[in-house]
Amino acid sequence: MAADSLPGGTTPTVVILGLGLIGGSLARALHGSGFSHRCIGWGHREASLQRGLELGVIDAYTLDLEEAVDAADILVIATPTLVAEQMLEQILPRLRQRGQPPVITDVASVKGSLQRTAEAVWGGMPPRLVLGHPIAGSERSGVEASDAQLFVNHRVILTPVEANEPAAVELVRAMWLSTGAEVVDMGVAEHDTVLAATSHLPHVLAYALVDALASGDASEDIFRFAAGGFRDFTRIASSDPVMWRDIAIANRSALLQAIDQFSDRLGQLRAAIDRGDGDSLLDTFDRAKTARDAFAALLASRTGS
Ligand SMILES: NC(=O)C1=CN([C@@H]2O[C@H](COP(=O)(O)OP(=O)(O)OC[C@H]3O[C@@H](n4cnc5c(N)ncnc54)[C@H](O)[C@@H]3O)[C@@H](O)[C@H]2O)C=CC1
Numbered sequence: 001m002a003a004d005s006l007p008g009g010t011t012p013t014v015v016i017l018g019l020g021l022i023g024g025s026l027a028r029a030l031h032g033s034g035f036s037h038r039c040i041g042w043g044h045r046e047a048s049l050q051r052g053l054e055l056g057v058i059d060a061y062t063l064d065l066e067e068a069v070d071a072a073d074i075l076v077i078a079t080p081t082l083v084a085e086q087m088l089e090q091i092l093p094r095l096r097q098r099g100q101p102p103v104i105t106d107v108a109s110v111k112g113s114l115q116r117t118a119e120a121v122w123g124g125m126p127p128r129l130v131l132g133h134p135i136a137g138s139e140r141s142g143v144e145a146s147d148a149q150l151f152v153n154h155r156v157i158l159t160p161v162e163a164n165e166p167a168a169v170e171l172v173r174a175m176w177l178s179t180g181a182e183v184v185d186m187g188v189a190e191h192d193t194v195l196a197a198t199s200h201l202p203h204v205l206a207y208a209l210v211d212a213l214a215s216g217d218a219s220e221d222i223f224r225f226a227a228g229g230f231r232d233f234t235r236i237a238s239s240d241p242v243m244w245r246d247i248a249i250a251n252r253s254a255l256l257q258a259i260d261q262f263s264d265r266l267g268q269l270r271a272a273i274d275r276g277d278g279d280s281l282l283d284t285f286d287r288a289k290t291a292r293d294a295f296a297a298l299l300a301s302r303t304g305s
């Protein structure tokens with residue numbers, strides 16, 4: 001342990017596995033709200049944990065997973081999705097030996113793959129594992145980008161199941177509420193379907209568009225003359241490739257369905273353009289503009305901007 005040993009206390013000790021943008025932002029927010037007694041980081045790269053300590057994001061860190069689990073009242077898995085599955089495979093078997101195991105939660109962008117992993121390892125959903133997903137973030141990554149305000153006025157989705165201990169669900173809910181987030185509950189399958197359409201598909205499209213243009217012959221000219229719309233549409237293609245590789249693989253079936261539905265739509269637009277069908281194009285663009293304007297108004301009313 002790289003700082004003082006743990007004193008006892010009534011507020012929980014939160015251990016973050018993976019101190020990056022989301023884990024670091026959560027640690028900062030919990031520090032600010034007074035929810036946690038102490039925040040400890042664990043990870044595979046000492047330099048970023050050391051940086052987290054210097055920035056005051058965490059109170060201490062350890063490179064020893066066993067020590068991290070033992071210190072935790074709440075364990076937050078904040079690594080890329082496929083690593084989070086590996087974390088559960090490593091941690092859950094050890095918890096059977098612990099009298100009062102910590103409450104475990106996560107922040108991964110896909111929930112079904114983690115639920116399946118946990119069920120396979122534990123033989124059912126562990127009562128103190130409450131899966132979650134903050135719908136807040138950016139294209140940046142790493143502890144340097146972490147921000148105590150990241151979750152304020154943003155939704156956090158929890159996907160509790162019947163096997164969950166109610167007190168564990170309420171503890172995770174209270175943790176997120178203390179960050180200024182709005183917490184909503186959702187089924188695992190619904191979560192993965194909705195997020196495939198609203199988040200995972202747009203990221204795949206942004207990566208595909210930038211990659212297609214960047215590998216074309218006139219790529220230099222295309223980027224030189226690109227306007228604000230291109231910048232807005234492609235910002236998310238600057239997101240971490242490992243994180244998005246993991247999401248695409250973990251949410252494969254819902255993402256494939258979203259890609260297929262989108263491809264059909266794109267095909268219809270292509271056909272309308274091909275036959276010069278202005279009415280059909282106008283119908284589609286009108287409908288989309290109305291929906292986008294309503295979404296923007298909803299967002300403004302929630303954030304007050
Ligand atoms: N970036 C975003 O906007 C959002 C991300 N998420 C989810 O949050 C999770 C974390 O994402 P970010 O914080 O953005 O990523 P990040 O790259 O900023 O942080 C990931 C952390 O995991 C650690 N890590 C990576 N591989 C590891 C391994 N093999 N063993 C141990 N530690 C490892 C890294 O050192 C880093 O500290 C992901 O599951 C992502 O899908 C959820 C909501 C928003």
Ligand SMILES: O=C(O)C(=O)Cc1ccc(O)cc1
Pocket residue numbers: 108109134135136137138139199236
């Ligand atoms: O950068 C953006 O706009 C995002 O969409 C951030 C984001 C990335 C992954 C998530 O699971 C949730 C939010």
